[in-house]
Amino acid sequence: MTAAAAADSRATVDAVYRTESRRVLATLIRLLGDFDLAEEAMHEAFASAVEQWPREGVPANPRAWLVSAGRFRAIDTLRRRARFDASLADLASRIDADSQAAVDSDGVEDDRLRLIFTCCHPALAPEAQVALTLREVCGLTTEEIARAFLTTPSTLAQRIVRAKAKIKSAGIPYEVPSRAELPERLDSVLRVIYLVFNEGYAASSGTSVTRKELSGEAIRLGRLIAELLAEPEVLGLLGLMLLQESRRVARTSPAGELILLENQDRTLWNREQIAEGLALVQRAFASRRLGAFTLQAAIASVHAEAESAAQTDWWRIVGFYDVLAELEPSPVVALNRAVAVAMRDGPHAGLALIDAILADGDLAEYHLAHAARADLCRRMGSTAEARASYQRALALARQEPERQFLQRRLAELP
């Protein structure tokens, strides 16, 4: 074989690694029943590919080859270790006895779903669900995940080790949940995905590069689930993420300052993402089973369709908030609804609602509630009240871009 051909098949292995390694891992976890053993087996399978494919050519079905190779390597490993731990010999025989059919079966796509549902099992702590999903499903390294969440790689690695230990000792199954359990379990998966997305979208941590990657991973996860399990809320969440992502470039100035929706240059919005997002929202709506993600996506789609801030259809937005507040009542939803009402009926109407929400106490320490109140007072010309509320918001805000925004607003008051 020529050097060029060798380099060629090496490039093939690399390409296959990028597209197939997570699928191979997901199937090996099912066959071997152990995350660590599967990960080790997958790496050994790719090592074998690097060695054999240049000599023997790339197999017709690389994924099946890799799963098969990984399975044999795992059986070998277990038999070698069985010299020290007899129970492993039984395990090796059991894996060996599982027919080859288990490897070839077309349940491979289901394995990726199994992996997601296991990583997002509600018996795992939410931060462990996020870490495990990014590590096992997305294939990010612990260093990459740690950087995105401003924690140390060792803390993050420990979180993942503990989560895997719980999967094993508590008997968390490697299954796509039954129809009856699906809504609750899917909820947990979608929450993890949206958390990853928001970590990438909000300006809370990490460099802008890692943030963008996280949002990209969340959208990729959303696409994967939408492809395998097209439940309305899955489509709603994917639509919501795409519609928010479409505004990424427009929402910060070159200096990194936050730009509010009403002041954004709408020509910068990504039209392709908007078109895809709108279509997904329509599909989710057609199911007539509305969930919180679909409703939030619907609200985002009204903004996406408005040619300018002034042309926004606030009647529809308030209508969606009404349904959302009924479906999933929360003080934050009430606050957003109040802002929409202010846009529809004028600042007085919104202010009355916000003051009632603040009086309830849940949002008394929430900077955005005070910032929203300040904004309405400013529009009404109540400068002193606006100043007091901006100052209260500034005292509570933690994130630098938001603090700068509030300081700018304070300085602009007459």
Add this chain to the structure above:
Amino acid sequence: MKYMLLIYMNEGAMNQAEREQCFGDSTKLCHDLAAQGKFIGAGPLHPVATATSVRIRNGQRLVTSGPFAETHEQLGGYYLIDAKDLDEAIAIAARVPPVSKGTVEIRPVFELAGLPTKT
């Protein structure tokens, strides 16, 4: 896998009629589980006021009343079940009658080798 379902609830959460209803429903659930080979044991506990604690410190046996921790919910009973996996254990825990008043904690049982087996 073996799972212990530990039932925590406020001891005053049920009146006499509710308690009797709960015992009846629990007994029925245990029979259902036994018919599927998933039942190992179960039992409600007398109130915490009847508890006695024993410890040995420096070779000295100490017997005390209690413990009476100032918690809102107390351990009130248990089920020991054999389930396929955590999801099945969760499904069974959700059928335990006190689940609507208190909390059911699911703990996988560590399989200790060499214990006597029941014949």
